[in-house]
Amino acid sequence: MLPIKTLTVLGTGVLGSQIAYQAAFHGFAVTAYDIDDDALEKARARFARLAGIYQTANVAGASEGKAAAALENLRLTTDLAGAVAEADLVIEAVPELIELKRDVYRKLAELAPAKTIFATNSSTLLPSDLKDSTGRPDRFLALHYANNIWAQNIAEVMGTGETATEVFDAVVEFARNSGLEPIEIKKEKAGYVLNSLLVPLLNAAAGLLLQGVASPETIDKTWRIATGAPSGPFQIYDVVGLTTAYNIASSSPNAGSQAFAQYLKANYIDQGKLGVATGEGFYKY
Amino acid sequence: MLPIKTLTVLGTGVLGSQIAYQAAFHGFAVTAYDIDDDALEKARARFARLAGIYQTANVAGASEGKAAAALENLRLTTDLAGAVAEADLVIEAVPELIELKRDVYRKLAELAPAKTIFATNSSTLLPSDLKDSTGRPDRFLALHYANNIWAQNIAEVMGTGETATEVFDAVVEFARNSGLEPIEIKKEKAGYVLNSLLVPLLNAAAGLLLQGVASPETIDKTWRIATGAPSGPFQIYDVVGLTTAYNIASSSPNAGSQAFAQYLKANYIDQGKLGVATGEGFYKY
Numbered sequence: 001m002l003p004i005k006t007l008t009v010l011g012t013g014v015l016g017s018q019i020a021y022q023a024a025f026h027g028f029a030v031t032a033y034d035i036d037d038d039a040l041e042k043a044r045a046r047f048a049r050l051a052g053i054y055q056t057a058n059v060a061g062a063s064e065g066k067a068a069a070a071l072e073n074l075r076l077t078t079d080l081a082g083a084v085a086e087a088d089l090v091i092e093a094v095p096e097l098i099e100l101k102r103d104v105y106r107k108l109a110e111l112a113p114a115k116t117i118f119a120t121n122s123s124t125l126l127p128s129d130l131k132d133s134t135g136r137p138d139r140f141l142a143l144h145y146a147n148n149i150w151a152q153n154i155a156e157v158m159g160t161g162e163t164a165t166e167v168f169d170a171v172v173e174f175a176r177n178s179g180l181e182p183i184e185i186k187k188e189k190a191g192y193v194l195n196s197l198l199v200p201l202l203n204a205a206a207g208l209l210l211q212g213v214a215s216p217e218t219i220d221k222t223w224r225i226a227t228g229a230p231s232g233p234f235q236i237y238d239v240v241g242l243t244t245a246y247n248i249a250s251s252s253p254n255a256g257s258q259a260f261a262q263y264l265k266a267n268y269i270d271q272g273k274l275g276v277a278t279g280e281g282f283y284k285y
Numbered sequence: 286m287l288p289i290k291t292l293t294v295l296g297t298g299v300l301g302s303q304i305a306y307q308a309a310f311h312g313f314a315v316t317a318y319d320i321d322d323d324a325l326e327k328a329r330a331r332f333a334r335l336a337g338i339y340q341t342a343n344v345a346g347a348s349e350g351k352a353a354a355a356l357e358n359l360r361l362t363t364d365l366a367g368a369v370a371e372a373d374l375v376i377e378a379v380p381e382l383i384e385l386k387r388d389v390y391r392k393l394a395e396l397a398p399a400k401t402i403f404a405t406n407s408s409t410l411l412p413s414d415l416k417d418s419t420g421r422p423d424r425f426l427a428l429h430y431a432n433n434i435w436a437q438n439i440a441e442v443m444g445t446g447e448t449a450t451e452v453f454d455a456v457v458e459f460a461r462n463s464g465l466e467p468i469e470i471k472k473e474k475a476g477y478v479l480n481s482l483l484v485p486l487l488n489a490a491a492g493l494l495l496q497g498v499a500s501p502e503t504i505d506k507t508w509r510i511a512t513g514a515p516s517g518p519f520q521i522y523d524v525v526g527l528t529t530a531y532n533i534a535s536s537s538p539n540a541g542s543q544a545f546a547q548y549l550k551a552n553y554i555d556q557g558k559l560g561v562a563t564g565e566g567f568y569k570y
Contacts, residue, residue, distance in 0.1 A: 218468055
């Protein structure tokens with residue numbers, strides 16, 4: 001098994017900061033890279049907030065000093081060369097712009113030692129879209145986290161046809177060692193496993209609402225009672241955030257999705273109701 | 286509110302017997318009709334089994350004599366005229382053959398008093414497909430139960446454009462009084478709410494399996510962890526039964542569904558693995 005002991009996370013946005021913090025919480029020495037001091041300042045605030053969240057959410061050990069100790073495992077830097085010089089694994093969590101990501105990989109290819117494994121956290125691109133820029137397609141794959149890592153603790157591991165088996169296995173082991181359940185995906189698939197399941201459910205719920213079949217409350221109640229799930233589809237929409245739901249729906253060629261995007265905009269987004277994050281979406285919080 | 290005190294259930298198959306027993310368990314005087322003494326003999330056995338199941342499943346009150354007392358609220362008959370002569374509500378749960386159902390409604394139209402409300406439990410037909418045979422479209426609607434009523438205790442209530450509001454409301458109230466959560470559907474929709482949500486999820490899971498993206502275990506684990514649901518899609522397939530899944534998939538024009546039907550047949554059905562009911566499906570029980 002290839003040893004993964006040191007981790008570098010590129011990008012300290014919502015998910016990048018969670019990825020870095022989660023690994024630090026589980027004892028990894030983590031370097032978090034972002035482009036300037038402003039970004040690092042925000043990252044520091046995110047990490048401090050996460051330490052509080054892990055305690056509030058009762059993540060095992062968080063209240064016994066582990067949440068605070070995690071902060072000491074995190075090093076912040078704007079120096080890319082220094083950030084990756086000793087990394088066993090680099091997780092890239094930069095914005096979802098293909099040319100930006102390719103540019104990052106071209107730089108990484110030069111700066112990182114030959115041993116370093118690269119993993120993209122992209123939700124919307126396939127690793128095959130990026131592999132040619134890495135200079136090491138056998139040591140490159142996707143490692144995809146869901147938002148609110150501490151609660152939805154899965155990490156989807158998905159290689160390309162060129163990813164070496166030992167690299168795949170090492171990243172699976174890393175995910176497990178950082179407190180997540182690794183989801184081993186055997187073949188490239190847009191949306192990985194989770195979104196491939198979730199999106200059709202959410203689309204179906206949107207269709208029922210738009211067709212006037214039933215209210216969000218009724219649809220959610222049906223799902224909760226009949227399947228035993230804790231949340232119905234509109235509760236999930238509120239957690240995902242209605243802006244994200246709008247962006248996905250409006251970029252679909254499907255007429256129903258377009259109609260749902262307009263519905264979300266007119267009834268929720270234009271009124272500042274963006275879901276759980278703003279205190280109101282389909283439900284009030 | 287129209288009073289619903291006496292119930293007649295037509296058909297004592299898997300679901301008909303559950304519908305009758307559930308109402309009897311909640312104190313309704315229930316007449317269960319089927320076509321011959323053989324069918325009634327089987328119905329008696331089903332009711333006795335249900336009394337045991339309600340106790341094993343810890344349905345509230347079942348172990349304090351309610352499960353046995355329910356049997357005394359059930360009257361079995363092969364006389365259709367007598368069965369419906371005093372019924373406030375007739376729930377039709379005969380086989381899913383449109384001409385058979387229409388024939389039943391034409392007979393009912395003559396035999397039942399004017400007050401009687403008719404409800405179909407059809408999963409695959411819309412009430413609009415049947416209303417013209419009832420002679421009373423204003424007193425006709427769908428009342429749809431999910432299998433294993435004691436566990437998945439919802440009842441979907443769905444009228445046509447002609448169903449009277451007071452009839453809809455009375456049936457909603459009846460569902461509630463028989464221990465179920467009524468799901469009020471405002472517009473006719475094939476699949477009601479539950480199957481409109483569930484089928485796209487199950488189809489997506491089947492697609493991931495057939496495309497070789499991940500195993501049933503991995504797919505289910507992803508769903509359980511990320512959404513908090515107690516069961517993943519392949520566990521749901523096993524509960525629904527692989528024969529039912531096969532019938533639905535093979536009757537779809539979609540190529541992916543056809544491929545899944547063949548997959549189910551070759552790998553499970555031909556080997557007698559039909560799901561939870563036979564002790565093995567995607568999982569062993």
